[in-house]
Amino acid sequence: MTAGAGPDLAAASGDAGMRGWSPQRVWSVAGAVVLVALVWGFYAWDGAQTTAVLGGTVRAATLLVLGAMCGMIGERSGIVNIGIEGQFLMSAFTAFTVASMSGSLFLGVVAGVSTGLAMGWMLAAMSVGLRTDQIIAGTVLNIAALGLTSFFYDRGRSLGQPKYQSIELGPLADLPVVGTALFNRPPLTYLALVLVVVLHVLLLRSVWGMRTTAIGEHPGAAATVGIDVIRLRYWNVTLAGGLAGLGGAYLALESVGTFTRAMSGGRGFLALAVMIFGRRTPLGAYAAALFFGFTTALQGQFQLNDTFDIPAQFVGMLPFVVTIIVVAAAGLFGRMRDPAALGQPYEVR
């Protein structure tokens, strides 16, 4: 199986394909042009508000895309991960606690990523090693994270230092429209952006990516050409956990700057919707995450400036409605499908 033949290519508008201009691509480019024109128009109309909304969009999208990337590596390997919420929460807790005790945000991030890896390994041990039902394995992670973090939460603890602050990327930060939103961000956001691009290339172009797709589509066939399915699934699910761990560290140390119980607030589940909407490609997921983030930011903005009398709840509902429509429509036309071996444990015969 080559990259070009996969179902993923058409969705990713930023991906330079070899097949020329398919109708989907024409539509996505046209959509992008309209979107840019709209944003530019709003920017000319009210720069401060547009910047605020775009900033809020990128901010909300970062956590979602990290979770979605964690989920997609698992799903492409054939493992459903609904424990992302728990991975976020647990990593946020350890990142905050370690940063608070050591006084170093960096050590906090390391702790958060390590926790994510450990949680990923647990998921792998349950769903790959022990061949447990994958939904149950993920649920265990979620419940355990909520319980453990609530139990060990020390309400008197504070970070003791400012959270990660924005870093201006020289002249880029002065660009109109996207300057503040993309080039005046705290460090973990930049890291997440880099990871999106790197992972996109790796998943769709590298040998590892091909093998990952193979063990998710037809592990038996993959095994016959010498791929160690169990071993690769273990590695993938564990490493993917590191991405969710980074998400947790982002939540505690960059986005909020403290830990409170159940602070992930369902964003780990939202990340799964983002992953599906983004067709299990990192760039696609980032586009989906930006869309979800945009509606979040817009919700607040509608109330802040009082110009539109649209209930905030209605705007908040939009991404979910669109996701349902997209998934249903794509399902009807047969253009989006799950990896064939998704959710099935693999046994070496």
Add this chain to the structure above:
Amino acid sequence: MTVLTRRLAIVFAVLAVFAAACTGSDDPAPTTAAAPATTAAAEEPADDMDDAEPFKIGLVTDTGKVDDKSFNQSAWEGAQEAAAALGVEANYIETEEAKDYENNINLFVEDGANVIITVGFGLGDATIAAAQANPDIFFIGVDQFQAEAMPNLAGLIFPEDQSGFLAGALAGMLTETNIVGAVLGTDLVPPVVAFKEGWEHGARYTNPDVETISTYHPGGLDVAFGDPDWGAATARQALDQGADIIFGAGGATGNGALIEIASQEGAYCVGVDTDQWNTVPEAQPCLVTSAMKLITPGVADLIAQAASGDFAGGNYLGEVGLAPFHDFDSIVTDEMRATLDDVLAGLNAGEIDTGWPPG
């Protein structure tokens, strides 16, 4: 697989059971009150003093946590304070979901509590029902306005609009961009709306040119007070469009807003309910003051009334005020202080319209 992985499976199973036990809301937490903590945040209330006194105090939180560093926590501290003064024990139950209000109250009823405090507007109906069913037990409903007085139920209510108005009046004088913001819990809870209306009217009272931008959390009661990420992101949006003093009112959601504002140089923030200088130290770089509801003394006073037997039902009007300015003492000029005194006098005399109640 190997023995190691089998063992792991057992560990996971144990973890899951353990976790379920931790999150269960149905056990009164065995926490005995001893610390007369008004500044909170630091110490665990854990000293054990087995007292044979029959007087029992029970507290049911709203869906926020008892250590939310604002609303529920101040009520719990009031209960602890009263318990320490009486030499008895106080217990609490944290409500996980709104459907559990009634069950949680009944747990204390069955446990033989003498006085039950329910914290939050959301528990109002359940509290009235329980008070009617149990005339021998005293009930204290924090933030629950009583339309009809019952002898064994006191609603501890506050003029939040006045508290917000004072803070808003200060904000109107401090702002340089003439934009003041507010990041709030939810408009499903009238006291939150009262805070917002008071805040906006106060800002306009001292500064007619001011633009007020305010946002409520769009979620329901179950998430609106526990979403610091949303609070932080929304506060940033308000900062990005020029607000330079922002009111964060809504449990952990509001705290998220305060911490975000602390990372913006030159911006001020205003806390809520308690003096959040102590409860959210991360916000100290921006925290000018807090619009306080003196919940702790109100709860303690009502419990003392219940214990001594001269408990009056109906509504008990608690006090409000501004927290000390702490590090920002020097930027609040004498002129501003004089204005605040005038505002306070006007509020007390009922001469100032705070915009609440509407109409």
